[in-house]
Amino acid sequence: MVNEIKIVAIIGAGFLGKQIASQTAFYDYTIRLYDVRTETLEKLVKKIARKKKKKGALGEITYHNNLNEAVSDADLIIEAVPEILELKKKIFSQIDENAPPHAIIATNSSSIPVSRIEDAVQRKDKVLNMHFYHQAIPMVDLMKGTRTSEETFEIGKRWIESIEFTPIIVKKESFGFVFNRLWHRLRLEALKMWAEGIVDIEMMDIAWKIFTHMDVGPFELMDTIGLDTVYNVHMSYFKETGDPKEKPPQALKDMIDKNMLGMKTKKGFYEY
Ligand SMILES: NC(=O)c1ccc[n+]([C@@H]2O[C@H](COP(=O)([O-])OP(=O)(O)OC[C@H]3O[C@@H](n4cnc5c(N)ncnc54)[C@H](O)[C@@H]3O)[C@@H](O)[C@H]2O)c1
Structure with missing residues (x-):
């Protein structure tokens, strides 16, 4: 070596x-x-x-x-x-x-x-x-x-x-490592609240930015990452656990089917 x-x-x-x-x-x-x-x-x-x-x-x-x-x-x-x-x-x-x-x-x-x-x-x-x-x-x-x-x-x-x-x-094997595992949970909750009609994406992003002092909110970040990648990652967790609660909302899949993948296709949760 x-x-x-x-x-x-x-x-x-x-x-x-x-x-x-x-x-x-x-x-x-x-x-x-x-x-x-x-x-x-x-x-x-x-x-x-x-x-x-x-x-x-x-x-x-x-x-x-x-x-x-x-x-x-x-x-x-x-x-x-x-x-x-x-x-x-x-x-x-x-x-x-x-x-x-x-x-x-x-x-x-x-x-x-x-x-x-x-x-x-x-x-x-x-x-x-x-x-x-x-x-x-x-x-x-x-x-x-x-x-x-x-x-x-x-x-x-x-x-x-x-x-x-x-x-x-990462000291021990962990599905999603350390920080990503944390971010996964937060993101899934944000997606579910949006899909259930509890909150608008803009409102969620504002709340996130006020609380964390970050410049971007979870939906803006997901558009940057690419919604197909976000979906694939959530499906990996779902396949890993078999737990239906881990499944990303159908509304996210519907966006992907319409080629709304975020910044890379100029349209996702926001338009670019
Ligand atoms: N997007 C993010 O923020 C992010 C963050 C951390 C890790 N990752 C991980 O990085 C990996 C890539 O994600 P991404 O967001 O860059 O995806 P992406 O779709 O932007 O890029 C994947 C690239 O792989 C190429 N590709 C497909 N099949 C190939 C093959 N057989 N041989 C060579 N190239 C091939 C595609 O043409 C594409 O350019 C994934 O495992 C993802 O989970 C992504």
Whole structure:
């Protein structure tokens, strides 16, 4: 195992993948990006390369049309594809087959413990949860799988510190980690109160902002995250527990079916 990360591959350059790449670009790392949608990658890579140059950060940024190429020389691979267990397993397995033996594979999943994914790989000692929030929130939950080594965990922790984010150490496996678990409960209650007609979204956002002194409320935040991602995360909790109380309201699903996904489609709870 090399003790130092030099090349970071990010698999899935969507909302979070882009932000992870963007933060990593400020530091001396080479970044490899892969996404099934290649059309926007070239533009993104140029933008990040400009940022890197301006900051004087070493290392290149490249994008790739196939995953195998993107991970072939990586030391750390961060998977940030949609929140679907079977897809994540498939991606982990392909990474495992093509990345160098020393490479660490992390999942940015919002809820799925890496222990549910680790069966897909041989290198069970080199996997972990590395859960980023959106970029304005400079912290990352770090959680082990059942066989993650101390060395892997320590390298992951040091790498997070090296990009000047705070690692939040999860001591025991927890579905939803630490802060995300808390945020999940609050968000589900907000969604239910809206769906039951108890409160308007604007009112809820105002109450939240007054109470927390934050600039954004839960509905504004959900529009930023993407309502499809929010829905998938809540469905993961529902599937995990089987508890109908965990199910997100049908009204949220109806919005997704109408392509009202939040900021990315210019319409969600609010219009943009
Ligand atoms: N949105 C958030 O605020 C947030 C926060 C923390 C963690 N996460 C987690 O990050 C992951 C990604 O979420 P997101 O919000 O960035 O979703 P997103 O839909 O914006 O991005 C996912 C990207 O993955 C790509 N993709 C789909 N299938 C792929 C494949 N087979 N190979 C490569 N790329 C593929 C898509 O084209 C898309 O660009 C999820 O696990 C989510 O739970 C999201």
